[in-house]
Amino acid sequence: MRLTKSIAALATLIMAMMISLVLTGPAHAAGPAYVALGDSYSAGNRAGNYDSSSGDCHRSFSAYPYLWKNAHSPSSFSDTACSGAVTTDVLNNQLGPLNSSTGLVTITIGGNDAGFADVMTTCVTGSDSTCVNRVNTAENYARNTLPGRLDAVYNAISSRAPNAHVVVMGYPDMYTLNTFCIGMSATKHQKIDEAADVLDSVTATRAAAHGFSFGDVRSTFHGHELCSGDDYLHSLVISPSWESYHPTSTGHSSGYLPVLNNND
Numbered sequence: 001m002r003l004t005k006s007i008a009a010l011a012t013l014i015m016a017m018m019i020s021l022v023l024t025g026p027a028h029a030a031g032p033a034y035v036a037l038g039d040s041y042s043a044g045n046r047a048g049n050y051d052s053s054s055g056d057c058h059r060s061f062s063a064y065p066y067l068w069k070n071a072h073s074p075s076s077f078s079d080t081a082c083s084g085a086v087t088t089d090v091l092n093n094q095l096g097p098l099n100s101s102t103g104l105v106t107i108t109i110g111g112n113d114a115g116f117a118d119v120m121t122t123c124v125t126g127s128d129s130t131c132v133n134r135v136n137t138a139e140n141y142a143r144n145t146l147p148g149r150l151d152a153v154y155n156a157i158s159s160r161a162p163n164a165h166v167v168v169m170g171y172p173d174m175y176t177l178n179t180f181c182i183g184m185s186a187t188k189h190q191k192i193d194e195a196a197d198v199l200d201s202v203t204a205t206r207a208a209a210h211g212f213s214f215g216d217v218r219s220t221f222h223g224h225e226l227c228s229g230d231d232y233l234h235s236l237v238i239s240p241s242w243e244s245y246h247p248t249s250t251g252h253s254s255g256y257l258p259v260l261n262n263n264d
Contacts, residue, residue: 032103034074035161036065037094041108041171041256042081046234046246057082062249064169064256065106068264071257074104086112087149091156098160104264105157106215108169110146110203114138119195120245124236128187135191139198146199147206154210167263168207168214169256170200172221174233174245181227183235189227215259224255 036042043054044063051059059079060066069077078097082089090109098105115138123131157166173196175181175189196218204214224232232251236244247255 032074032165033076033101034065034069034072034078034104034106035097035102035164036077036079036081037090037105037107037157038081038109038169039085039112040081040083040246041111042106042169043079043083043085044081044247044252045083046244047249047252049249054082056084060249060252062252064252064260067253067257068106068260071261072264076101081108084112084117085109087153090153095156095160098157098164100161100163102161102164105161105164105166106169106260107153107157107166108171109153110142110150110199111171113146113149114142114195114199116245119192123184123188123192128185131184131188132191135195138195142195142199142202146202150203150206151210154206154212158210165264166207166210166212167260168203168212169260170203170214170216170218171196172217172233172247172251172255173197173225176223176225176228179227193225213263215256215263217255217259220255220258221251224251 040058042063042065043058044050044060045058047060047062049060049062051061059081065079065081080094080097082094085094087109090107119134119138122134126134154166157164173193175193177186177190177193181189200216200218204216207214221232224230226233226235231248232255233245233247
């Protein structure tokens, strides 16, 4: 009699567990603790849907770090990316959440160090030769000075988060070339894209030297640059001006997120 009751109780327990699995599905382990760092391309300028608590950092809930977080449910998530950030800002203000438990770090940084905003302003308002000269100055900076600044940031990340997989995200080309486009000249378009390629090349090289992955978004933005007719970027914005020349929400979801998913 006792054996029969025991078997019945066991059968009831097994049935309850099976019903629970059917209703709730199998348990999924949380993803790695994730920290997002970087500049406006990480923060999400122009993506809209801004986190009001982020103030002048203009962090967007539609930017790629939040999109990855929502899709993968990391065990913890911190976003310290900030509009206008340069490498020293990352070192001084953004590394606090990193620790030995951090499993994933993403970052875009270096564009502001090389003077991206001033390059665009100069090229929009100046002549072809003025634009070319300003871009040449930015390229020289990217090749000769930026590597040391990136090394300092990457060393600090490795020191604070030794177990993390680090994905350094790149920058897209800004313009589709050899197509009619109202605004700046073809010379300016080509020179600005050249600068983006130099910046990505330098960044990829330094990332590899530290054992980090490089997320090259030029492929996913290809055919969706400015002048493409299906732009993932926004050109000049009068107000607020800080949204100018940044990815749209589609640029983050269809340009940045797929590349991060392939490198996470």
